[in-house]
Amino acid sequence: MKLELQGITKRFGSFTANDSIDLVVEPGEIHSLLGENGAGKSTLMNVLYGLYQPDGGRILLDGKPVSFSGPGDAMAAGIGMVHQHFMLVPVFTVAENVALGHEPTKGPMLDMATARAKVREISERFGFDINPDSVVEDLPVGAQQRVEIIKALSRRAEVLVLDEPTAVLTPQETDELMQIMKQLRDEGTSIVFITHKLREVRAVADRITVIRRGRIVGTADPSAEQSELANLMVGRSVALQFDKEEAPTGETAVSVRDLTVVDDAGLRTVDNVSFDVREGEILGIAGVQGNGQTELTEAIMGLQKNVWGSIRLGSTELVGRSTKQVLDAGVGFVPEDRTHDALISSFSVAENLVLDQHNRRPFGSALSLRLPRIRKHAQEQVEEFDIRTSGTDSPVGSLSGGNQQKVVMSRALSRDLSLFIAAQPTRGVDVGSIEFLHRRIIAARSEGTPVIIVSTELDEISQLSDRIAVMYRGRILGIVPGDESREVLGLMMAGYTAEAARAEVASGSTLANEELAAEGDIA
Structure with a gap:
C-alpha cells in the first residue's frame, strides 16, 4: 500500500505542530521520520491514525483520498500503529489484548480459540515466540512490543507506524526489532519508523525524512553521515563526540x-x-x-x-x-524512568522543579508554599536548561520527552x-x-x-x-x-572479568566476537 500525506497541518491553539507536511511512503519500504523530541513526528502520525483531525491537507492510500474519524477507521483501511507507550491491558492475556475491540465470536459466545490461533500463526510466521495465554504484565518490555505488532498485523495492517519503538528496549531487543522490521518490509508491509536515534535509522531505513519544529527540512539517504543527519535534526552543528578536560580528582x-x-x-x-x-x-x-x-x-x-x-x-x-x-x-538523583519515578505529569513545570524541596526554604515551609519564589525559580531553570515549554504553569506531561528529562536533570542539579x-x-x-x-x-x-x-x-x-x-x-x-575498548567492555557485559576480556581481545579469538554478539553488545 502506498501512503501519501499532502500538506498536512495541525494546530493546537496558536501553536502549529505540523506545518504543510508532505510525505510519501512506498509499498514495502521502511521510511524513517527523523527528528528531535517535540518536532511534530508523533503528532503527524496521530493525524494519520485518526487520533487527531488535521486542520489542513489530505491523506491518500493507493492514490485515493481517505479521512478517518478515529483509529477504528484507520485500522479498517489497513493502518496499524505501535505507540511509544504501549496500549495494552496488563492483566489480560496476549490473546485477549489482541482480540480487544475486534472480538471473534461463535454464535453468542466469544471465540478465544480463534484469537489464540491468530496469535500463534503470526508469532510463528515472524519468529516472535509469544505464548497467547501469557499475561501481558508478566512479559518483558520487548515481548510486550511484539504483542503490539501482532495486534496490528492481526487487523491486516499494510502500513505499520512504529513510534519511537526502541526507547524502552534493551540492546538485544532493539536488534531483534530491526530484524522484525526488515522481515515485515520484505513481505510487503510499509513501515513508518519514528525515531531520533541516528545509528538505528542508518541501520534499518530505506529512506529518511527529517522534520524540525513541525516542518520537513530535508531528506537523506541511510548512507549519510551521522553528523549530517544530526545537523538536519537540530538546525545547527552538533558535537556527537567531545573531549572532556581531565579534571583533578580529590579525596x-x-x-x-x-x-x-x-x-x-x-x-x-x-x-x-x-x-x-x-x-x-x-x-x-x-x-x-x-x-x-x-x-x-x-x-x-x-x-x-x-x-x-x-x-x-x-x-x-x-x-x-x-x-x-x-x-x-x-544527593541529586535522576531515576531511569522519568514518567513513573521522577515526574507528576498533571503538575506544572514549576511544581515539578521543586517536588523534593517544596517544604524547605526558599520555596516554602511545612505549612505553606512561596508561590512567587517557586515561579521565579522555574523561570530561571527553564532559561538555564533551555526547557521548551509554553509556560512554567504548563503540565509537565505536555512536554516532549527530552524537555521532561531536562526538568528532572535541572531539579537534581539545582541543589x-x-x-x-x-x-x-x-x-x-x-x-x-x-x-x-x-x-x-x-x-x-x-x-x-x-x-x-x-x-x-x-x-x-x-x-x-x-x-x-x-x-x-x-x-x-x-x-x-x-x-x-568497546570490545573489552562488551565481553565484560557478557560475564568476562576484565583480565579475561583483555586476553580474549588480544588473542583475536572469534569466540570473543561470538560471545559478544550473543550477549547483545551495544552497536
Whole structure:
C-alpha cells in the first residue's frame, strides 16, 4: 500500500505542530521520520491514525483520498500503529489484548480459540515466540512490543507506524526489532519508523525524512553521515563526540562496601558490591539492563528494603536512611524512568522543579508554599536548561520527552550537591538534548561533585566516565579506565572479568566476537 500525506497541518491553539507536511511512503519500504523530541513526528502520525483531525491537507492510500474519524477507521483501511507507550491491558492475556475491540465470536459466545490461533500463526510466521495465554504484565518490555505488532498485523495492517519503538528496549531487543522490521518490509508491509536515534535509522531505513519544529527540512539517504543527519535534526552543528578536560580528582567522597540487596523472592539482585567514587570523578556503571544497576542506585537512594553493607557519603552512613534523608544529605538523583519515578505529569513545570524541596526554604515551609519564589525559580531553570515549554504553569506531561528529562536533570542539579546519580540520563532523549545534558553532567564533575552514571549505552558510558564499573548478575566484574575498548567492555557485559576480556581481545579469538554478539553488545 502506498501512503501519501499532502500538506498536512495541525494546530493546537496558536501553536502549529505540523506545518504543510508532505510525505510519501512506498509499498514495502521502511521510511524513517527523523527528528528531535517535540518536532511534530508523533503528532503527524496521530493525524494519520485518526487520533487527531488535521486542520489542513489530505491523506491518500493507493492514490485515493481517505479521512478517518478515529483509529477504528484507520485500522479498517489497513493502518496499524505501535505507540511509544504501549496500549495494552496488563492483566489480560496476549490473546485477549489482541482480540480487544475486534472480538471473534461463535454464535453468542466469544471465540478465544480463534484469537489464540491468530496469535500463534503470526508469532510463528515472524519468529516472535509469544505464548497467547501469557499475561501481558508478566512479559518483558520487548515481548510486550511484539504483542503490539501482532495486534496490528492481526487487523491486516499494510502500513505499520512504529513510534519511537526502541526507547524502552534493551540492546538485544532493539536488534531483534530491526530484524522484525526488515522481515515485515520484505513481505510487503510499509513501515513508518519514528525515531531520533541516528545509528538505528542508518541501520534499518530505506529512506529518511527529517522534520524540525513541525516542518520537513530535508531528506537523506541511510548512507549519510551521522553528523549530517544530526545537523538536519537540530538546525545547527552538533558535537556527537567531545573531549572532556581531565579534571583533578580529590579525596574519596563515596565508599560502598559489601553492598547486598535481596528482592522479595529472596534473590540477590546486588551481590557483595564494593567501589569508591572520588570528588570530581564520574564513575560509569555499565551492563545489560537487568543486572542489578537499578537496585544499586535505589539502594543508595533508600528505595530498597532489604539492604546490607555500607554506603558512606563522607562521614554519613546512608544505609538505613529514608529517601528524604538521603536527598537532604545532598544527593541529586535522576531515576531511569522519568514518567513513573521522577515526574507528576498533571503538575506544572514549576511544581515539578521543586517536588523534593517544596517544604524547605526558599520555596516554602511545612505549612505553606512561596508561590512567587517557586515561579521565579522555574523561570530561571527553564532559561538555564533551555526547557521548551509554553509556560512554567504548563503540565509537565505536555512536554516532549527530552524537555521532561531536562526538568528532572535541572531539579537534581539545582541543589547543593554532595553526590549526583543519573540512571539512564538520556534514555528517550534526542541528539540535541543529549549533547546539552552530557555537558551539564561534565560541568557538575568539573565543580568537584562525585558523579555516578548508570547507562546501557556504551557510547555514553565511554564518553562521560573517568572509570567504568561493569555489572553482571548483580556483581561488579571489574573497574576499568574510561578509555577501555568497546570490545573489552562488551565481553565484560557478557560475564568476562576484565583480565579475561583483555586476553580474549588480544588473542583475536572469534569466540570473543561470538560471545559478544550473543550477549547483545551495544552497536
